[in-house]
Amino acid sequence: MHWHEHDVSSKGVRERRFDIVRSGRTVPSLLWTPAGAGGPRPLVLVGHGAAQTKSEAYVVALARTLVRHHAMAAVAIDGPVHGDRRPGGHIDGSLVMLEFGQRWADDPGLTDDMIRDWQAVLHAVQGLDEVGAGPVGYWGLSMGTILGVPLVVAEPAISVAVLGLWGLTGPTSARLAGDAAAVACPVLFLVQWDDALCPRQRSFELFDALGTGDKRLHANPGAHSAVPPQEFLATAQFLADHLVPAEHPTTAEAASA
Amino acid sequence: MHWHEHDVSSKGVRERRFDIVRSGRTVPSLLWTPAGAGGPRPLVLVGHGAAQTKSEAYVVALARTLVRHHAMAAVAIDGPVHGDRRPGGHIDGSLVMLEFGQRWADDPGLTDDMIRDWQAVLHAVQGLDEVGAGPVGYWGLSMGTILGVPLVVAEPAISVAVLGLWGLTGPTSARLAGDAAAVACPVLFLVQWDDALCPRQRSFELFDALGTGDKRLHANPGAHSAVPPQEFLATAQFLADHLVPAEHPTTAEAASA
Incomplete structure (x- = not known):
């Protein structure tokens, strides 16, 4: 891990910037941990959108x-051709979107490279005392689902996932369908009802294809990018319910009424 | 209100049985309140399924x-041809289902009679010191949505609703579509992914038709009747978030992270 100078703490949350270098690839990463607390603790991998x-x-x-x-740790990395993977750093999103589209269509290694990037980052972060080898979740919508479904299947440490805002469409849709069938962990899947980038019917097909029986779909009105704040909080609670022992809900709560 | 002998308390919850008689109709009702506590408090009307x-x-x-x-009160009434509305009381569900189907097809007053029944019960219950004139929510799935959507539109006191497990289908689908468009309150809408009684596409159409912008859809795998216990708890929390002042969530929680 190559640590950058960026190391800031605010309201009990420490944020640090680091790179992982593997096979000549540099993986730009951000890590969030409770300030001044040791591990082990649950870790969530966060994949951003295109x-x-x-x-x-x-x-x-x-x-x-x-x-x-929820006293967890979280780590995010830049996607392919995104953010600090670019020689000059982050640029206009429309150009990145265009380049990602080209890479996605042309390069069959795009998804597998991202899986290996994530696994290298996961290994490194869990080697830190303040994170340690706790349970692991994945959170990724849109491009974070395109690249995340294969990751969830490939990485056995991941035991719960938040996915959505994408469906069975695009250059990798056949792989996505196959990997979706192999997803075995609990999943919360988000859909935006009026999504023009990925029509809801395509997203329903991906939800349908998920092999796990422990899945649920939350849909909200609005465009692709209009996921409401309450739904973000619900995804955090969902991950905590599965990763933090003290927050495990039980059906006994309902039965005890 | 004609009170029956049934008056039992358990773990802080008092359950009482009463009838409302209006225009020659008897409306069999059950009321739940916190034992030994006064009002006013929020009230939830619970409509059961066919x-x-x-x-x-x-x-x-x-x-x-x-x-x-959540320290609320709740009241449930028997649906048309259901439960204690029958001279001999509740009988085999299949026969009730058949009779309800006939009444639903034949009698245009079925829905309006239920609205007036609910309004009479609401008025009576809010007249009790231990309930009072607090905010009101509605909870009803399947037949509870068929009869509930028109009620939510007709009764201005209702400010939040849990609906679902039904769609734009059946003898009253045209009215349902029209009333759905007039729903203006926050709604949580449930769908069972493998629902054979009401295929999910029909339920999606009803969700789509809801006029309120403040709506969200939760879908879970399984058959019509297989709503998971956690989802029941989520509906209770949703109602509490909107009806109980102390439980109002704020987007500031997300922003304050």
Whole structure:
């Protein structure tokens, strides 16, 4: 891990910037942990959407919620051709979207490279005393689902996932369908009802294809990017329910009424 | 209100049986309130599904959750041709289902009579010191949605609703579509992914038709009747978030991360 100078703490959350270098690839990463606390603790891998970066406002807000309210750790990395993977750093999102589309169509290694990037980052972060080898969750919408479904299947440490805002469409849809069938962990799947980038019917097909019986779908009105704040909080609570022992809900709560 | 002898308290929840008589109709009702506590407090009207009754296990469990965990009151009434509306009381569900189907097809007053029944019960219950004129929510799935959507539109006191497990189908689908468009309050809408009684596409159409912008859809795998216990708890929390002042969530929680 090559640590950058960026190391800031606010309201009990420490945010650090590091790189992992593997096979000549540099994987730019951001880590959030409780300030001044040791491990082990649950860890959530956060995959951002296309044309965005690891330091997108909603990524940071989600990571801080996971740390502050649920005492977990969180790590985000830049996607392919995104953010600090670019020689000059993050640029205009429309151009990144265009380049990602080209890479996605042309390069069959795109998904597998991202899986190996994530696994290298996971290994490194769990080697830190303040994280350790706790349970692991994955959170990724849109491009974070395109690249995340294969990751969830490939990485056995991942035991719960938040996915959505994408469906069985695009250059990798056949792989996505196959990997979806192999997903065996609990999943919360988000759909935006009026999504023009990925029509809801395509997303329903991906939800349908998920092999796990422990899945649920939450849909909200609005466009692709209009996931409401309450739904973000619900995803954090869902991950905590599965990763933090003290927050495990039981059906006994219902039965005890 | 004609009170029956049935008046039992358990774990802080008092359950009482009463009838309302209006225009020659008797409306059999069950009321749940916190034992020994005064009002006013929020009230939830609970509409059961076809072939069931006001004392169905899940209705009682939900009502008790609303009272015990959220300090609300709850009231349920038997649906048309259901439960204690029958001269001999509740009988085999299949026969009730058949009779309800006939009445639903034949009698245009079925829905309006139920609206007036609910309004009479609401008025009576809010006249009790231990309930009072607090905010009101509606909870009803399947037949509870068929009859509930028109009620939510007709009764201005209702400010939040849990609906679902039905769609734009059946003898009253045209009215349902029209009333859905007039729903203006927050709605949580449930869908069972493998629902054979009401295929999910029909339910999606009803969700789509809801006029309120403040709506969300939760879908779970399984058959019509297989709503998971956690989802029942989520519906209770949703109602509490909107009806109990102390439980109002704020987007500031997310922003404060």
